Amino acid sequence: MDCNVKMKLLLASNNRGKLLEIQSILGDLDLELILPVSIGLSLDVVEDGQTYGENSAKKGLAFARASGLLSLADDSGLEVDVLNGLPGLRSARFSPLPQATDADRRAYLLQRLLDLPRPWVARFHCTVALAKPDQQIWFTEATCPGEIIPEERGHNGFGYDPIFFIPPLGKTMAELSMEEKNRISHRALAVQAARPILIEQLKLSQPSNQIT
Secondary structure, eight states: OOTTSOEEEEESOOOHHHHHHHHHHHTTSSEEEEOGGGGTOOOOOOOOOSSHHHHHHHHHHHHHHHHSSOEEEEEEEEEEGGGTTOBGGGGGGOSSSTTOOHHHHHHHHHHHHTTSOSOEEEEEEEEEEEEOTTSOEEEEEEEEEEEEOSSOOOSSSOTTGGGEEETTTTEEGGGSOHHHHHHHOHHHHHHHHHHHHHHHHTTOOOOTTOOO
């Protein structure tokens, strides 16, 4: 085998915002993170699970079987206490508008919150699934606490990031640099927790500067 050929990890999503985040988290590992579109793979996985784990497993296993590659899937959600945990599992499908954009979803959430007392305490949750074509699967998860604010701030990130405020930092998720985000975000922490599994399953060398 050519030692210069990088091991491939398939991201079970064509969301380039996620790709950039995960590349920055795993950039010190000797692997190539690829999108389904780059290998001509198009799957429409219905996310009808009752938990984040069920949804991430469905995506991960479907993409792993179709591609023959170790696949990383995640299911993330924003949970707002005053809305009894909504949008939660429906975060990506929260707006009633057909083909809603991220901006549409943020606007709809703020509309739902407008007459409710602040602070609008919330958290992001992420469950990551690493799936192999033989149906072996591993899970990691993490949360990031914060609150929703009524005005958008920042231009980094995607989804609900511009209205998700992190009080200890005094910034929204969209105002954080990638380095700051990778220290505290739900997705970054869940992906970081999956690193030992990736290293083992892809037989990667442990980075010499990795802090343990």
